[in-house]
Amino acid sequence: FVAAEALGLPVTWQDGLDVPFPVHGAAVLADQVQVDPGSLVESLAREARAAGAVLVDGARVAHVDLVGSPRVRLADGRRVRPRSVVVATNGTILDRSGAFADTEAQRSYIVAYRHRTPPSIMALSAGSPSISVRDAVAPDETPVVLVGGHGHVVGRTRSEVAHVDALRAWAAEHLPEAEEIAAWSAQDRTTSDGLPRFGRLTVSPHVRHATGMAKWGFTNGPAAALAIAGDILGDAPAWHARMERGRPVTATVRRRVTLNASVARELVSGWVRAVATGPSSPRPGRGAVHREGVRLVADADDGEREHRVSPVCTHLGGILRWNDLEQTWDCPLHGSRFSPDGEVLDGPATAPLGCPGRARDGSDLR
Ligand code: FES
Numbered sequence: 001f002v003a004a005e006a007l008g009l010p011v012t013w014q015d016g017l018d019v020p021f022p023v024h025g026a027a028v029l030a031d032q033v034q035v036d037p038g039s040l041v042e043s044l045a046r047e048a049r050a051a052g053a054v055l056v057d058g059a060r061v062a063h064v065d066l067v068g069s070p071r072v073r074l075a076d077g078r079r080v081r082p083r084s085v086v087v088a089t090n091g092t093i094l095d096r097s098g099a100f101a102d103t104e105a106q107r108s109y110i111v112a113y114r115h116r117t118p119p120s121i122m123a124l125s126a127g128s129p130s131i132s133v134r135d136a137v138a139p140d141e142t143p144v145v146l147v148g149g150h151g152h153v154v155g156r157t158r159s160e161v162a163h164v165d166a167l168r169a170w171a172a173e174h175l176p177e178a179e180e181i182a183a184w185s186a187q188d189r190t191t192s193d194g195l196p197r198f199g200r201l202t203v204s205p206h207v208r209h210a211t212g213m214a215k216w217g218f219t220n221g222p223a224a225a226l227a228i229a230g231d232i233l234g235d236a237p238a239w240h241a242r243m244e245r246g247r248p249v250t251a252t253v254r255r256r257v258t259l260n261a262s263v264a265r266e267l268v269s270g271w272v273r274a275v276a277t278g279p280s281s282p283r284p285g286r287g288a289v290h291r292e293g294v295r296l297v298a299d300a301d302d303g304e305r306e307h308r309v310s311p312v313c314t315h316l317g318g319i320l321r322w323n324d325l326e327q328t329w330d331c332p333l334h335g336s337r338f339s340p341d342g343e344v345l346d347g348p349a350t351a352p353l354g355c356p357g358r359a360r361d362g363s364d365l366r
Contacts, residue, residue, distance in 0.1 A: 001027035019119045019133075021174040032122055034134065035218065061087075062350045064094055066204040075350070084232055087209040088224070091189060091335055091347040094209065099197060100315070100348040103189040103212050104259055105335020107160065108151035109325075110186070111167045113178035114138065118145035125149070131170060138181065145178060147171050151215075154187060155318075155332030156266065160325035185325055187335065187346055190214040192255040193247050198224035199231065199240060208232075266332040270319030274311060287322030287329065287340065297356040300340040302327050309342040310356050315349035329353070 004011040004027055012030070017023045045055055060075040064085055072080040092099035122134040131149040138144045147170065150163040157163065164183050171178050191197050191212035198210035208231065210224035227240040277290040280299075287300035289311040298311035298320060311320045311329070318333035328345060329338040337346035342353030 004029070017121070017123070019121060019123070021133075026123070034122065034136070037218070060344070060350070061089070061093065064207060066094065066201065066207060070204070070206040083206070085207045086228055087207065088211075089347050090187065090211065090213075092209050092211045093347040093350050094201070094207070099209060099211050100334045101260055101263075102197065102256060103191050103334075105154040105187060105189050105346075106151045106215070107154050107185050107187050107330075108149060108215070109160075109164050109167055110146055110148040110184055111164060111171060111180060112136070112138075112182040113145050113147065113171060113175060114142055114181050115145045115175060115178045116143065118143050118175075129166070131167070144181070145175060147175070153262075153332070154335035154337070155321045155323070155330035160185065160323050164325060187337070188213055188215045188217070189335070192259055193252040195243065195247060196220040196224060198227055199244070263333050267318055270321075270332065274319045282322075285324065285327065287324075287327075289319060289321070292356070295356050298322075298329060298353075300327070300329070302340045307340040307342075308356060309338070309340075309353040312353075313338075313349055314344075314351040314353060315347075320353075 001011060001013055009029060011027050014026050014028050015024075017026055017028075048055060059078075061072055062075040063073040064087060065071040065073075070082055070085045072082060072085060074080070087094055091103070091105060118135040119133060120135050122132075124130065124132045129150045131147065133148075134146050136144045136146055147167050150166050152163065164185075167183075168180070171180075189212050191214070194214060196210065196212045196214065196216075199208055201207050201209060208228050210221075210228065213220040213224075227237055230236045230240075274289045274296050275291050277288075279290050279292055280288050282288045282299050282301045284301045284303045287298060289296065289298045291297075296311050296319070298309050300307045300309075300322060309329070312318075313320055313331040313333065313336055315331065315334060315336050318331045318336075320329040320331055320338065322328075323330045323337070326337075327340060329340070329342075331337070331349070334348055335346060336344070336349035338349070338353050339345055342355075344350060344352055
């Protein structure tokens with residue numbers, strides 16, 4: 001509340017709210033709007049095309065050269081030579097930028113409920129685990145309430161389903177009339193100082209990136225876009241330079257050390273656990289990493305068929321863990337994610353998982 005007031009936001013303090021869950025006090029900002037991100041992106045794409053932009057989707061970038069003029073290699077081997085490159089891949093895929101080591105990937109969950117009288121509010125709890133509540137409208141125009149939160153570092157939990165169940169338990173207690181219609185999870189990154197990171201890479205003046213939106217993409221995303229577009233057009237906004245100068249250096253270094261110490265711990269414990277685990281057959285909907293002779297394998301049963309891939313993340317060698325909600329292999333080091341058959345779903349990894357014993361191209365695994 002104090003921070004919002006200091007920034008000039010017209011917030012008020014209220015000891016209670018007209019909502020069906022306990023409130024001990026709330027910083028309230030009146031007249032907020034809700035925007036449907038899907039429609040927003042569609043209309044932005046329409047406007048961009050109308051202005052002459054060519055939008056291409058379904059082409060995964062596997063590599064960006066940072067030396068000399070920019071060159072981009074796609075996963076299918078094709079090459080592109082653009083004038084400038086903006087990498088906005090959530091988890092930055094450029095290893096030499098070091099951005100992956102300055103961010104932590106977080107997963108969080110949402111359950112959508114049909115509700116006759118949903119609380120007409122957008123609210124975010126303080127404390128941990130966080131809970132957020134907002135109302136919405138279903139495609140059939142019926143009122144909906146979205147309950148979200150229970151975030152954690154990607155791959156560092158015993159069960160992702162348990163987090164959704166915790167949200168369900170909260171809703172059952174406070175919104176007993178709610179009827180669940182959907183549940184899903186999402187992924188975003190926070191930087192070591194909590195501020196998004198965007199702009200030029202020091203290693204290459206033609207390549208810019210944006211990451212660490214910390215689940216505030218609706219504000220941080222446009223800020224990144226304005227700064228990057230301004231920089232490319234030779235009219236960089238002054239506030240961006242001020243923001244970079246104002247980063248809290250000491251706290252950031254401390255946080256970065258802690259962050260990377262936990263990554264190192266996960267790396268070691270993942271390998272030790274995998275090597276010490278004997279063969280097992282996963283139940284439907286489950287995946288298991290184990291040793292088979294001298295090799296490590298990741299077996300998964302997605303309910304329809306069984307898959308076997310290498311459990312070694314193609315980014316920097318972390319041992320993957322099974323995500324029992326999304327039925328994916330998630331990396332607890334920097335948050336890369338893979339489908340049960342090894343295709344990349346989230347970076348920073350850009351290469352699919354290999355097959356145990358040999359890689360997909362037939363060469364030996366690393
Ligand atoms: Fe970096 Fe897996 S994402 S090692």
